[in-house]
Amino acid sequence: MATCVLLAAAVPARAAEDDRPVTAAIGGRLHLDFATFDNDNRGTPNKDDTEIRRAWLDVSGRFFVVDYKMEADFSGDRVEAKDVFVSRGFGDAGRLTVGQFKQYFSLDDRTGSNYGSFLERGNAGTTLAPLYRLGASWQANPGDFTWAASIYSLESIDAWKVKGRAAGGRATWAPSPASGDVLHLGISLARELYDNPGGSGTPALQVRPRAAGHLSDESRLTLVDFSNGRDTDVNKWSLEYAQVRGPLSWQGEFSGATFDDGLQRGKVLAGYGMLSWFVTGESRAYDRKTGRFARVKDIQHKAGAFELALRYDQMRGDQHLDGLPDLRDGSTEAWTLGGNWYLRDNLRFMLNLIESRNRDRLADVTVDRTRALTGRLQFDF
Template sequence: MLALAACTAPALAADGEDDGPVTATLGGRLHLDFASFDNDPRGTPNKDDTEIRRAWVDVSGRFFAVDYKLEADFSGDRVEAKDVYVSRGFGNAGKLTVGQFKQYYSLDDRTSSNYGPLLERGNAATTLAPLYRLGASWQANPGDFTWAASIYSLESIDAWQVKGRAAGGRVTWAPAPQAGDVLHLGLSLAREAYDNPGANGVPALRIRPRPAGHLSDESRLTLVSFADGRDTDVDKWSLEYAQVRGPWSWQGEFSGATFDDGAQRGNVMAGYGLVSWFVTGETRAYDRKTGRFARIKDIHHTAGAFELALRYDQMRGAQHLDGQPDLRRGNTEAWTLGGNWYLRDNLRFMLNLIESRNRDRLAGATVDRTRAVTGRLQFDF
């Protein structure tokens, strides 16, 4: 926190000098969450709980020839760095970014948590997306297309124990999008090489989604696990589709990943479908320059806007030693019904009802069934 303050102090002094060589804008978000669970008798029950899910503060602006952003999350036991980078645009050719930034992977993950219609992203975005990594990227927005490519370390500022290197990118196409009329198609790819997961203090590489929300740790099912210390290669992909028609929008993604450490292989497949309806007539906003959904605009009523959303989300995984039958095979699925009340475009209350189920497909048995009511009070600036 002291380092962030020290870095941002000179810039803050220049706040408001839009034509000067140094500018700064202060921003942030606060997400206050709760969860109440109806657990079945199998396994350890999830506990009802509350949490400060996100308490982010950021400073962004221009420092002479480059743009910058410094962002940190103060919600946990220690301060965690998010976006910490410098960038520079080169006209129509694109923009270069260097530092720690969120990688370019999937519509679900690239859409800010401030603007998603449900509290949680889908299983693929929460387990496969590379999130914030140290690296360099080039982004461009030619016409109806966006594309971004990056090379990055598997380390981050706060997770230096994870070792390895990777490359990835995303391309989207949205022909002449306008308010209330959007068609979006996209493709994300990533190739990651992990060094010695599970050995010499390096965390294991596991895919373990939380089907009933962020606080449902006891409902996690391990779909693949690589923890024997062998270098592991991972290939990831995601196909994106979304449309907006007036107050209605719908989107879906089909994602997957393969894992190989030379002695065993694993694969996961995931997909979701989501539909959203603004009962009060507003429409989901779309940012054509970045190929993702954005902040709601033009709330129609003084009492605010109200949105309903429904999603079905499934993820399955399998793992086997080379030439042997599966030693692990399972799947997790969840239905989520959500309601959002936007008091203002930057202030909303969210409520989700979740029905989730985990199955061990080798045993042919359901190993967990959990229902949850989750909610959030959210403010951003």
């Protein structure tokens, strides 16, 4: 009800002149997904399914001396808050943001879901990135560099049972980027201190990637699991590289995390490499102010733009009690072939063909092999 009132109040404000002290604009996205699976005979098979992956609405604008954004996802059983913050710019010195916002970690995660070349981000982007958290940050864009640093709670508006505190940041460098000519380098760091995960009603701290897309829950492999109620320290990092050369682009990241609860330790390493080719001649767009990829514009043909993309994604994790051999050692990998048809710059149809495999390295056996065909109809405004 509060969201409806907010949207109704924003409608007349959208027409306000830019020099007025209060402005508002409405935006949103709708992602309709499907998945069909070719499962092996190990474990529980994934079921063919469809879902509303995202149904977001947002209101953003200016309120006197600050900018604001309020965003929510209506796709699930309950409304989930995304960006809910106020911010203010201080010229070349940077911008202060306070509230709930997506944290600054990795090129894959920072590139919006409307603009990625695949339906889902890689393993590190879906399991290690801090996502939306309550906190405060400072961001700046001096020349060819961007940097952002934040302090944040491990709670969010909708995940208030997750207790703890954290700090992190990201820096990027892209020397004189131009349309069709980009070199991007970046680094992300985060330190997160979890209070008794798995104890006193708090959620467990686990890394469990979905090997074959968002609907492949039965193919999840637990790489680390800290759920015995002991305070756990986590250190995360990610190194980024990407280039755009006309219709071709390629990028990769190497990411990792260490876990320590005083009794046991865990480690996760992940990496991916991808190649993208716009058959119709367009280029992936790059936003130099935020150090991430953005909306594809200047579609050259009436029939739209077509992109082919290929990614290899691998993640490995191990866990052991201090001074003892590993009690867990597993890995997951996937090849994804993607095709994207951009009918308009805000309307596209996506198809992904995925070949995934999970291994228990302690037993030296494959525990799951799944092929999937996934697709999405996507619209944003």
